[in-house]
Amino acid sequence: MSEAEDFARLMRELKERGGLSYGVLARRLHTSTSTLHRYCNGEALPAEFAVVDRFARACGASAAEAVDLHRAWLLADARRRAGTAAPAPVPAPEPEPPVPAPAPGPAAAAETAVLVVGPAAVAEPGVRPRWYRRRAAVVGAAGLAAGAVAVALLAVTGPDRGAPHAGAGAGPGAATGGPAGSASAAGAAPSEPAAGSATGSAPPSAASAEPTAAPAPSSAPPSAPGQATAAPLRAAVRSHVWAAGCDHAYLSERGPASVPPPPVEADAPAWASAQRAVHAGDQTVEVTLHGTGGGAVVLEGLEVRVAARRTPPAWNVYQMSQGCGGGITPAVFAVNLDAPRPLARPVAGNDAGNRLPAPAFPMRVSAAEPVVLRVAAATTGCDCDWSLDLRWSSPTGSGTLRIDDGGRPLRTSAATGRPVYGYALEQGRWSR
Incomplete structure (x- = not known):
């Protein structure tokens, strides 16, 4: 059974047990009945985790069932991103004469088996339940060794050697154009840390590549000054999140005759990268966090970092929809990028008249209890480069996790007074 079929089977089982019709579920998911049919038949896959989460809640799934459904979606999404290429045969290693073991060093550490997530490496943990080993074997056999695949498998990989990254941007000064954003760990060393560095107060063993058990805090040796601490978190960042899955706008210097039709939300990163487009007016970033160890991690706060403010470019605005509506307004952390010191302010949401706190x-986040954060940033006066620092603490240490776009800042620009174009389907072109 393929990953997509396994995900569809879990959806059908939850739907049948919940006793809700396709029509009722579709309204609660703010999608069409035909689209939901395709999800449950394995003909399509949701583009974002939020749809999967709402489906599980609507069907009354338990915490364990919701995690299983999320894991199945991650694997199916990884397969979709990687294509359907047949797995290459893995040749058996030839025996070699024994040689003396070299002294530990950078070269020996580099030979440890890892999955690559952006520029950083993910080390295999010492002890994992059976489903971890079984899923890892399936993904390895399918040859899913691409950066986008690693992003989708964040829930089933182990802790980083260094800073976790997820995807890449479009390039300097371009739109946030990778298929997913990235989260890189950053801390407060005496000097300014490089992007992707982590600092904290954990003992040296907490930052090792292959820990078998976290040392008790009372017996942990003191860490060296300025020593880096690997964040016990994995973060999947989506920097192209549209309101209700259809409503968004981009700025591009290209004329309407040179811009292709608007994409669906799942294809927005590639579309924006090709047009060198920038988020116009506002940008929503979704961060899905998982713990990588056996214990829980406490998320303590979110800080906004604005790296640069420029005059907004005099480009055209391209609306992705003429208005699609939606019965849900998610609860978010709202950020005003124009403020001298922007803050992430909690804002309640609304689901068909029901208040979302x-x-x-x-x-609290752990391997079995993921947390999804949404940050909605807006500006009316600047072309802003920005990122987020997520403060965390655990029994093995504390630090911050940098949330950006593949190691580059997120970018959102004001669009007031710029020409606005919408796509006329009946005419097959952009028009004002």
Whole structure:
């Protein structure tokens, strides 16, 4: 059974047990009945985790069932991103004469088996339940060794050697154009840390590549000054999140005759990268966090870092939809990028008249209990480069996790007074 079929089977089982019709579920998911049919038949896959989460909640799934459904979606999404290439045969290693073991060093550490996530490496943990080993074997046999695949498998990989990254941007000064954003760990060393560095107060063993058990805090040796601490978190960042899955706008210097039709939300990163487009007016970033160890991690707060403010470019605005509506307004952390010191302010949401409570720190996250954060940033006066620092603490240490776009800042620009174009389907062109 393929990953997509396994995901569809879990959806059908939850739907049948929940006793809800396709029509009722479709309204709660804010999608069409035909689209939901395709999800449950394995003909299509949701483009974002939020749809999967709402489906599980609507069907009354338990915590364990929701995690299983999320894991199945991650694997199916990884397969979709990697294509359907047949797995290459793995040749058996030839025996070699024994040689003396070299002294530990950078070269020996580099030979440890890892999955690559952006520029960083993910080390295999010492002890994993059976489903971890079984899923890892399936993914390895399918040859899913691409950066986008590693992003989708964040829930089933182990802790980083260094800073976790997820995807890449479009290039300097371009739109946030990778298929997913990235989260890189950053901390407060005496000097300015490089992007992707982590600092904290964990003992040296907490930052090793292959820990078998976390040392008790009372017996942990003191860490060296300025020593880096690997964040016990994995973060999947989506920097192209549209309101209701259809409503968004981009700025591009290209004329309407040179811009292709608007994509669906799942294809927005590639479309924006090709047009060198920038988020116009506002940008929503979704971060899915998982713990990588056996214990829980406490998320303590979110800080906004604005790296640069420029005059907004005099480009055209391209609307992805003429208005699609939606019965849900998610709860978010709202950020005003024009403020001298922007803050992530909790804002409540609304689901068909039912209030959704505003998010609040501290939050608890573990391997079995993921947390999804949404940050909605807006500007009316600047072309802003920005990122987020997520403060965390655990029994093995504390630090911050940098949330950006593949190691590059997120970019959002004001669009007031710029020409606005919408796509006329009946005419097959952009028009004002």
